[in-house]
Amino acid sequence: MGFLQPNLPQLDLESWRRGTRNERMRPLVAHLCEVGFGTPDVVYLFYVVKIGLYLLGAMAFAVATAGVDGLFSVGDWWSEPIVFQKLVLWTMLFEVLGLGCGFGPLNLRFLPPLGSFLYWLRPGTIRLPPSPALVPGTGGRMQGTVRGPVDVVLYAALLGTLLVALLADGTRSSGDLPGAAGLLPVWLVALPLVLLGVIGLRDKTVFLAARSEVYAAIAVTFLFSGVDMVVGAKLVMLVIWWGAAVSKLNGHFPFVVQAMMSNSPVWRWRRLKHRFHRSFPDDLRPSGLSRALAHGGTAVELSVPLVLVVSSGGWVTAVAATVMIAFHLNIISSIPMGVPLEWNVFMILAILVLFVDKAAYGVGDLSGEGVLVLAVPIGSAVLVVLGNLYPERISFLPGMRYYAGNWDTTVWCFTPSGLDKFDAGTVKAAMLPHQQLERIYGEAEAEVPLFTGYAFRAMHTHGRAHFALVPRACGESHDDDYLVLDGELVAGVVLGWNFGDGHLHDERLVAALQERCGFEPGELRVIVLDAQPIHRPTQSYRLVDAATGELERGTVLVADMVVRQPWDTDLPITVTPAPQVEC
Structure with a gap:
């Protein structure tokens, strides 16, 4: 691959065009298997810079908080509970602006590299209500699929309230959690969640784009006190990992790993890439190596997060955290299609904050009222179960069928x-x-x-x-x-x-x-x-x-x-x- 120019297959275009669609596809499958899409390196650099800007934004909103000082003095404030709250809300804002998943040339978005807020702030565009027959105001003309002023105002309000929360100080005690900056007031967390819920009843696209199954679910735990919040967020993380792992218990996932590793910008040696296929170029089904990586990754995602939840620190927690950080770094380095890069960065940061720094807090530390926080991970788990039983009815995002190869x-x-x-x-x-x-x-x-x-x-x-x-x-x-x-x-x-x-x-x-x-x-x-x-x-x-x-x-x-x-x-x-x- 060149830095500026793509590495496209060398074809006799005149004779190639005479074939059927499947015949014309065959040499390109072989090219994918040993080169990938041939994306110029400058595109990958572009995404690395974007990750850096995401992290810089998180740091800037953190130091905008009273009691959190020094942009690059991260070691002094990274474990403050309010910093984690702002990390979640910042990532939700980043995603719902269209800057995260689905962004840019690796998602075939060139001119411009995103739609999202440019589209959702524009009346007359298409919205897709989830249940026009049940939700008032989403039926009628054109089956209620025309974005109107109400939809634009709701979306703008969501962006505004998230920004206000990100600039706010902690006015609520962090309870038993160590931290000098406090927690965000409950109403500043609840307001964007309510707006997101109302938007979801009118337009499921925006609701899904916010990655609500991750960030909204974790944000709901912020309505509780300090320790209850941490335990609830840990359990939501567990459901995310387990939901993704369970959905990969199928015959599809080895094909995903095969395609992802073939397209990886890290593994560039053609002989190595040939090993991801049974017998290149004649048998391009997943090899034993691809299957081992797929099933091994699934086993890690099923077992290691449970160790993080039940361990309370020490070398066991350190080893488990290292394994899961490596798991997400591997996904990031592969630059997968759909580019869920910041999501994986967030998962790494959440591991460090929730499971390393706050390893001592577990389910046994929930307060009497805090037991109610268990409704959040339980609700997420129910959606995972329903999403795997009835995938035609539940989106693969709340169903947490991430990269399982089994999609609608x-x-x-x-x-x-x-x-x-x-x-x-x-x-x-x-x-x-x-x-x-x-x-x-x-x-x-x-x-x-x-x-x-x-x-x-x-x-x-x-x-x-x-x-x-x-x-x-x-x-x-x-x-x-x-x-x-x-x-x-x-x-x-x-x-x-x-x-x-x-x-x-x-x-x-x-x-x-x-x-x-x-x-x-x-x-x-x-x-x-x-x-x-x-x-x-x-x-x-x-x-x-x-x-x-x-x-x-x-x-x-x-x-x-x-x-x-x-x-x-x-x-x-x-x-x-x-x-x-x-x-």
């Missing part, structure tokens, strides 16, 4: 006329990624990065299903008639944010766009693939025409996907018969 996904297939209607009928945060790539590389060269995106999906198990279902959704001439786009990328430009959640680009977004664009039958076909429930061997799919509705539904067997190559098209599909209507 969609594929959007546009005809040229359908794409023109999409461009004309929507207010977008940016151009579609392939259009941005055309600006950067030129129209002819942009095809290679576009197909590299196909190849990246095909390396995951759900990609096998995607490209087996495209012919069923679009017909025999799908290679010529349709532009195939990842639904996550479509959602990113018309919702202002995306981070791998198929719930943001399923039939509800299709319906919202149909009302705006008026697609004719066949102009937009969408493949909706639900995640695999933890107790079932299959994934359900639906084929949808934006104008006429559902065309077909059925299932694919995960065991069939994991034994196939990324370019295989012979995946068995079971079609669910349409219900018989009695006359």
Whole structure:
């Protein structure tokens, strides 16, 4: 990889373009497996600088507190309870501004590198209410998907209240916790949480973008006294780790590790990268090494956090903390797609504050009233259970199915006329990624990065299903008639944010766009693939025409996907018969 120029595969473009979509994808899968996306090093440096600015912001808000002095005298104040409170609220603000997950070129955001606050402060854009039939004010015109003044004011108020809290002093005693700066007043913590909850009833995109399952859950524990707050936050952290680990007990996760390590900017030796695949370049399923890393990481995430919770200091806590810090550093160094970098930095800082500095506090130290704080981790755990049993109903974020490879996904297939209607009928945060790539590389060269995106999906198990279902959704001439786009990328430009959640680009977004664009039958076909429930061997799919509705539904067997190559098209599909209507 060059510092400024990407490392793209060398192809005979004229002959390459004569192949089918899957044939054209095959050399790009091989390139991904030994080079990755070929991202210029300057892009990785850009993300490292962004992490530095995130940390600098956290430090600045910390020293804005009375009793916390010296920007670079971190050793004097890093363990103050109010500093941890502000770290959580600052990270929530960072994420809900669109500066964290889903930011920048590694998420195919170039011009500009984010949408988020630029989009959510703009009336007339699309919002997705979670339950229009149940929540007043979210139905009606265009199914209540038009962002209005109320939504803009609520979002602006959330940003404002978070900023006020970050600049406030501690006016509440920290109780039994050591610390000279006190704690934030309860109302300054409660107000942004209430606003976030109200926003979530009107627009689930903003609620998810705030990473509410992490930062809002921990912030709820700040409503309690000092020791109760610490114990509650520790247990929320435990649920986050365990939820993520349990969701990785599947056949998908080794494919995620294989793809992540292949794309890692740290491991650059091609011979080493070949070892992540069974037999490069002919058998590109995960090797024993990829599977060992996947299952070993899952075992660490299940066991070591429990040691952190039950230990009370000393060498046991130190070893466990070191292991978990290394766990998150490994993720950061891989610069994974979706770039949840600051989230991993936050987890490392939380380990140091909660489990190292405050190792002595455990469940036995809860006060009588503090027992109520247990409702927070219990509620989070219930969402994890429901999210794994009913992934089609619970977002992968509150379900904590992080990087498990088992996500709800969609594929959007546009005809040229359908794409023109999409461009004309929507207010977008940016151009579609392939259009941005055309600006950067030129129209002819942009095809290679576009197909590299196909190849990246095909390396995951759900990609096998995607490209087996495209012919069923679009017909025999799908290679010529349709532009195939990842639904996550479509959602990113018309919702202002995306981070791998198929719930943001399923039939509800299709319906919202149909009302705006008026697609004719066949102009937009969408493949909706639900995640695999933890107790079932299959994934359900639906084929949808934006104008006429559902065309077909059925299932694919995960065991069939994991034994196939990324370019295989012979995946068995079971079609669910349409219900018989009695006359």
